[in-house]
Amino acid sequence: MKAPRGTVDILPKNAKKWQYVESKIKNICSRFNYEEIRTPLFEHTEVFSRGVGDTTDIVQKEMYTFNDRGGRSLTLRPEGTAAVSRAFVEHKLFGEANQPVKLYYFAQMFRYERPQKGRMRQLNQFGVEVLGSDDPAVDAEAIDLAMTVYKELGLKSLKLVINSLGDKESRTNHRNALINHFTPHKEELCEDCQLRLEQNPLRVLDCKKDREHPAMETAPSILDYLNESSNEYFEQVKLHLTSMGIEYEVDPNLVRGLDYYNHTAFEIMSNAKGFGAITTLAGGGRYNGLIEELGGPSTPGIGFGMGLERLLMALEAESITVPLDEELDCYFVAVGEQSVNEAVRLVHELRWNGIQVDKDYQDRKMKGQFKSADRLNAKYVLILGENELEKNIVNVKSMESGEQTEVPIEKLIDVMKDKLQGGKQNG
RNA sequence: GCGGUCGUGGCGAAGUGGUUAACGCACCGGAUUGUGGCUCCGGCAUCCGUGGGUUCGAUUCCCACCGAUCGCCCCA
Incomplete structure (x- = not known):
């Protein structure tokens, strides 16, 4: 198709x-x-x-x-x-x-x-x-x-x-002048123009084929008929x-x-x-x-x-490039069934609170998920695995600095709001 | 509507009338049992636009069609 x-x-x-x-x-x-x-x-x-x-x-x-x-x-x-x-x-x-x-x-x-x-x-x-x-x-x-x-x-x-x-008056006068001018040369013009001469003589003027015809040079200009x-x-x-x-x-x-x-x-x-x-x-x-x-x-x-x-x-x-927004605020990395389930819920919460976030849906390993985050230009990666689940926290890693901090799950939204807000203020 | 050129994996690009269709990028996996950007290793085209013909055999030759591209007409 x-x-x-x-x-x-x-x-x-x-x-x-x-x-x-x-x-x-x-x-x-x-x-x-x-x-x-x-x-x-x-x-x-x-x-x-x-x-x-x-x-x-x-x-x-x-x-x-x-x-x-x-x-x-x-x-x-x-x-x-x-x-x-x-x-x-x-x-x-x-x-x-x-x-x-x-x-x-x-x-x-x-x-x-x-x-x-x-x-x-x-x-x-x-x-x-x-x-x-x-x-x-x-x-x-x-x-x-x-x-x-x-x-x-x-x-x-x-x-x-x-x-x-x-x-209208100017056009009519010009039209008549064009007909009078081109009719003697009608046979020398291209097929299209012969037809145009009858239907819409004005358009003979912008014909590319007959551009070289001597009659073009001397054709009455609309400007003289205004x-x-x-x-x-x-x-x-x-x-x-x-x-x-x-x-x-x-x-x-x-x-x-x-x-x-x-x-x-x-x-x-x-x-x-x-x-x-x-x-x-x-x-x-x-x-x-x-x-x-x-x-x-x-x-x-x-x-x-x-x-x-x-x-x-x-x-x-002209080699003008348009500014494109190609960044992603957060990418959620989760491994293990329980963690993934919790991640689905948290992703929903984050989005509901205005935060841009995506996650893996290809069942990739942690390394693969990080690659995705990298490719998507994620500013932060939110990590939730068994360790974090036990401690009821999410590890928040800045992809730019590599810094990673533990954030209690119930504070995740507020913390991320702060981080992203601050990032925007600083440019 | 008319004329020229072209059509190989997601992309770029070699190649040949004969049996495993180079290579590069991208992608996936591993080295690194839970962490990206570097490196190394491995994987990745039942198939060369579609249909028909020639041939023992065609991605490679021929024809048609489809599509792209350039030019003409005209326009945005």
């Missing part, structure tokens, strides 16, 4: 890293005053086909879609924004007293793709959605939050790329980023794959070596029409998704 293709098990050793990263991120979210939202693992397929867009790669070839026993078409969520937006509409969060609604989530996403390093069929994302404000400062705040996560974790090789896709208000909006976002000291690069060809984006679009990439072909760590943008598309009132929104597998890869690529 093997885990399905493109999925992985996160084993205990690794899970500690995940816990560390997640707690760091949650701490940052709290500082930014974002609240957690948890939505279902699957949605009605329509949420994504309408929300994300029928012409996108995600919807066309990457969704895990199935019919349930009632014949409903359901889809394992491939991204977070559409699902969160659906929940926002369904629960009328637009009526909340505090606007905008600032949300974050940790969630598994599913995409049917050929797996590679940094590309899984089930992946973990941290994401943020801010709904109900079209203040450019919110765009800057979301970008700031994402950058804060990376920077606080210690990443250095980062590149923030931003662009503006403009409002109307007055769109341009002003973009300028404001950039101004805020600059005032926050966040460096960025404007790339007019940054388009993003999803249909719902308008105005601000951004991507955060890693420059770290040994990262292979995958460089995007997070991506997001503004989606002012999405809530309406999903049946809610006209509500502006912005958000991003951050790949956590890629975040961990980036930490690795």
